[in-house]
Amino acid sequence: MTSYELAQVNIARLKFPLDSPELKYFVDNLDPVNAVAEASDGFVWRLKDETGDATDIRIFDDEWIVVNMSVWRDMDALKTFMYHGTHRELLARRHEWFERVREAMATLWWVPAGHRPTVAEAEDRLRLLRAEGPTSGAFTLTRAFPAPEAASQVALDADGQR
Incomplete structure (x- = not known):
């Protein structure tokens, strides 16, 4: 069993109110997509309130931004x-x-x-990525960093000892 899991956050600024006709298709598919995520191999957890939804959870103190945050076994499971x-x-x-x-x-x-x-941790990670670009503390799908134990294993493999 791994001692690290992959956290992800993605946020988006709405063009329209959540209850608008323009967002109906998106909103109508939130529950089905979340159900698929939760049933996926490698899914661990997702942010949600008592209604099972995260659309009312604020990030960066902005009512026009929606947040999705989850934890996965690894990058392959998320992708x-x-x-x-x-x-x-x-x-x-x-x-x-x-x-x-x-x-x-x-x-x-x-x-x-x-x-x-x-959510505060997610805000900090987004700020870190925005300020420094991809680092082991906040990275992207295209510029990923290994889990800490994987990085240790790479170092071990490279020199043959610890």
């Missing part, structure tokens, strides 16, 4: 979920519902197994 089924379709259509922004709106980081990140 498998992200790029298949309805989630893939919603991802492809995101510009219909969300504003285009220049700053980083998604990041990944390793957490000790069992840790459940907070």
Whole structure:
């Protein structure tokens, strides 16, 4: 069993209110996509309130930003979920519902197994990525860093001893 899991956060600035006709398709697919995520191999946890939803959870104190945060066994498990089924379709259509922004709106980081990140932690990780670019503390799908024990194993393999 690994001692680290992969946390991810992605946020988006809405173009329209959540209850608007323009966002109906997106909102109607939140529960089905979340159900698929929760049933996916490698899924560990996702941020949600008592209703089972995260659309009322604020990040960066901005009512127009929605947040999605989850924890996965590893990068492969997250990617498998992200790029298949309805989630893939919603991802492809995101510009219909969300504003285009220049700053980083998604990041990944390793957490000790069992840790459940907070919104404040996610804000800190996004700020770190925005300020420093990808680092082992906040990285992207295209510039990923290994889990701490994987990094130790790479070092061990390279010199043959610890």
